[in-house]
Amino acid sequence: MEEYALSTVTINIHGGNVQILPNATKAEQHFHFASDETHGCGRSFPTHSWTEEDETRLSFYVGNKEELSTYIATLTACKTAREVGEAVARMCADDPKLTQEQVVKEKFIAVLLPFLTGVGKGKGIDNLRLHINDAWAAYKKGRQKK
DSSP: OOOOOOOOOOOOOOSSOOOOOTTOSOOOOOOOOOSSTTTTTTSOOOOOSOOHHHHHHHHTTOSOGGGHHHHHHHHHHOOSHHHHHHHHHHHHHHOTTOOHHHHTSHHHHHHHGGGOTTOOSOOSHHHHHHHHHHHHHHHHHHHHHO
């Protein structure tokens, strides 16, 4: 009779949902989507606070239409006016249609306001303009060093 030495296996999992099925021959994952507000799970999720018209107004400034949803997601993730300034500076650097003169105008900043759902204080036009100018200056300074 043969004896086998037991091997020790350590698996460290940090976050997420993980199933370890050593004897499984296949795995399937199904996603079910519903067109109603409950999203098929019996509870409703909050919808965004901006309208399609708000997205259309922002799209006038964005040259790359595919990037529009990325810009909106970035703006909604901002928690402070400083983060908004940095996001707008990145938008200006990445999108040739946006200029530094455009992004500090009241008309452009007003278009951004519906997407700034995470920003509590400091959503005034002048405050946002200040942070956009600071972020753009820091971007240009960092670019000159390279």
